[in-house]
Amino acid sequence: MIVLDHIDINQGAFSVRNVCMNIPQNAYAVLMGSTGSGKTTLLEIICGLRQPDCGRVLLNECDVTHATPAARDVGYVPQDGALFKTMTVFEQLAFSLVVRREHHSAIETRVSELAGLLDIEHILDRTPAGLSGGERQRVALGRALSFRPGILLLDEPLTALDDETRSQIMHLLKQVQQHTGVTVLHVTHNRSEAEQLGTMMLCISNGCVQALTQDKKEESYV
Amino acid sequence: MTPTTRTWRPPGKHSDRAFIAVFSIILATYAFLILLLLVADIAYVGWSPQNNSSWPFAEAFLSAFRSPEIRSAMTLTMISCTITAILSVFVAIPAGYLLSRYRFPGNRAVDALLDIPIVLPPLVVGLSLLILFQFLPRGMREAIVYERPAVIIAQFAVSCAFAVRIMRAAFDQTDERCAQVAQTLGCSRRQAFLMVELPEAWPGVLTAVTIAWARALGEFGPLLIFAGATRNKTEVLSTTVFLELSIGDLSAAVTVSLIMVTAAVAVVLTARTWGSRTFNI
Numbered sequence: 001m002i003v004l005d006h007i008d009i010n011q012g013a014f015s016v017r018n019v020c021m022n023i024p025q026n027a028y029a030v031l032m033g034s035t036g037s038g039k040t041t042l043l044e045i046i047c048g049l050r051q052p053d054c055g056r057v058l059l060n061e062c063d064v065t066h067a068t069p070a071a072r073d074v075g076y077v078p079q080d081g082a083l084f085k086t087m088t089v090f091e092q093l094a095f096s097l098v099v100r101r102e103h104h105s106a107i108e109t110r111v112s113e114l115a116g117l118l119d120i121e122h123i124l125d126r127t128p129a130g131l132s133g134g135e136r137q138r139v140a141l142g143r144a145l146s147f148r149p150g151i152l153l154l155d156e157p158l159t160a161l162d163d164e165t166r167s168q169i170m171h172l173l174k175q176v177q178q179h180t181g182v183t184v185l186h187v188t189h190n191r192s193e194a195e196q197l198g199t200m201m202l203c204i205s206n207g208c209v210q211a212l213t214q215d216k217k218e219e220s221y222v
Numbered sequence: 223m224t225p226t227t228r229t230w231r232p233p234g235k236h237s238d239r240a241f242i243a244v245f246s247i248i249l250a251t252y253a254f255l256i257l258l259l260l261v262a263d264i265a266y267v268g269w270s271p272q273n274n275s276s277w278p279f280a281e282a283f284l285s286a287f288r289s290p291e292i293r294s295a296m297t298l299t300m301i302s303c304t305i306t307a308i309l310s311v312f313v314a315i316p317a318g319y320l321l322s323r324y325r326f327p328g329n330r331a332v333d334a335l336l337d338i339p340i341v342l343p344p345l346v347v348g349l350s351l352l353i354l355f356q357f358l359p360r361g362m363r364e365a366i367v368y369e370r371p372a373v374i375i376a377q378f379a380v381s382c383a384f385a386v387r388i389m390r391a392a393f394d395q396t397d398e399r400c401a402q403v404a405q406t407l408g409c410s411r412r413q414a415f416l417m418v419e420l421p422e423a424w425p426g427v428l429t430a431v432t433i434a435w436a437r438a439l440g441e442f443g444p445l446l447i448f449a450g451a452t453r454n455k456t457e458v459l460s461t462t463v464f465l466e467l468s469i470g471d472l473s474a475a476v477t478v479s480l481i482m483v484t485a486a487v488a489v490v491l492t493a494r495t496w497g498s499r500t501f502n503i
C-alpha cells in the first residue's frame with residue numbers, strides 16, 4: 001500500500017503541490033503524465049531518495065517520511081536500469097542479499113529462482129556492457145525484486161525498447177506481479193502501456209495527481 | 223523585385239580532408255618535438271666522445287648506478303614518490319567525491335582553491351611551504367625543513383592537487399543513480415560508496431596514483447626551496463640532474479634524465495593501460 005499525504009515539493013521553477021495518492025495493496029498502478037510533470041520526483045520521494053518539503057509518505061501503513069531508502073522495503077527500477085558496471089548479472093541479483101548478510105546457499109537459491117522467472121539464466125556471468133536493452137531491464141527488475149520488497153517502483157522501464165522486446169517485458173511485468181503479489185507503481189507516458197498493464201490509473205499534471213475513472217480514462221485517451 | 227540569393231554549394235570532400243590535414247600537421251609537429259627531445263638525450267649518451275665503450279648506454283647507466291650519491295637519490299625518489307602517490311590518493315578520493323557529488327556553500331571557492339598548487343609557480347609553492355613551517359615549534363620545524371620529510375611534503379603539495387582533479391573527473395563519469403539504487407537495495411551511503419561507486423571509479427584511482435607518482439618524480443622547484451639539495455640526504459633524481467649540471471658533468475645529468483624518462487614513460491603507459499578503457503582524464 002502506497003499513501004502520499006499532502007506532499008509538497010519545490011525545486012526552483014518546478015513544484016508539486018498538495019499531492020495525495022492512495023494505491024492499495026497488490027495493485028498495479030500506472031502513473032502517467034507529460035515529460036517534466038514530476039513523475040520521477042514522486043517515485044524518488046516514495047523510495048526515499050528525495051525529501052518532500054512537507055507531507056507524509058506511508059508504505060504498508062508505516063510512516064516512512066524520514067526513513068532512509070534502505071529501510072523502506074521498496075524495489076526501484078530507474079529509467080535506464082542503472083546496472084552496476086563492475087558486477088556480473090549474478091552479482092547484481094545477489095547484491096541486496098549480500099548487503100543483508102544472507103547465507104551463501106540462500107543467495108544462490110534466490111538468484112537461481114529470479115533467473116528462472118526472468119529467463120536470464122544464460123547471462124548470469126556477463127557484465128552489463130554486453131547486454132541488450134531487454135536483458136538490461138530484466139536484470140534491473142530482478143535486482144529490484146531480489147530482496148522480496150512489498151512495493152516495486154518502475155520508472156519508464158519500456159521506453160528504450162523495440163516493439164517485440166517491449167511486448168515481452170510487458171508480459172513479464174504482468175507475470176511477475178501476479179507471481180509475487182508486489183504492489184507496483186509504474187511511471188510512463190505511453191497510453192497503450194498503461195491500458196494493458198494498469199489495474200489503476202493515475203495522472204499527474206500541473207503538480208496535481210488524480211485517479212482516472214474508466215470514463216475519464218476513455219475520455220482522456222480519445 | 224526579388225532579392226538576389228547567393229549561390230550555396232555543399233562542402234566537398236577536399237574541404238574535410240584539408241580540415242583533418244591541418245589538425246594532423248599540428249599534432250605531428252608537437253609529437254615530433256617530444257620525440258626529438260628524447261632522441262637528443264639518447265644520442266648524447268650513445269655518441270658522447272667521453273664514452274668509448276662498445277655498449278655506451280649500458281656503460282652510462284652502470285656508471286650512474288655505481289655512484290653512491292645517485293643510488294641514494296634513486297632510492298629516496300622511489301620511496302618518496304610512492305608515499306606521495308598513496309597520500310595523494312588517500313586525500314583525493316574523499317575530496318574528489320565531495321566536489322563531484324555535492325553542492326555546498328563555498329563549493330566553487332574550494333574548487334578554485336584546490337587548483338592553486340597547479341597554477342602557482344613551483345618556486346612560490348616551495349617558498350610558501352618554507353614560510354608556513356616557520357610558524358611550527360622549533361623542534362618540529364628542524365625535524366622537517368631541509369630534511370627527508372620535507373621532500374614528501376613538497377611533492378605532496380603539488381601532486382595531490384592533480385590527484386584531486388582526476389578523482390573528481392572519475393566520480394563525475396560514474397552514474398550517481400547506481401549509488402541511489404544501491405541505497406534502495408539496503409546500502410548505507412558508505413556501503414554504496416565502497417561497493418558501487420569506488421569500484422566504478424577504480425580506473426580513475428589507478429590513474430590518480432600514477433599521475434601523482436609521475437608528478438612527484440618531476441618535482442624540483444618546491445624541493446629545492448623547502449628540502450634543499452643535500453647529497454645523500456634530501457637529493458632526489460630531479461635535484462641530481464641540477465647538481466650534476468652545476469658541477470659540469472653533463473653526461474651524468476643526461477643519463478639521470480634518461481633514467482627519469484624511462485620511469486615516467488613506464489608510469490604513463492601503466493596509467494594509459496589501466497585507465498583508458500573506461501576513463502578519460
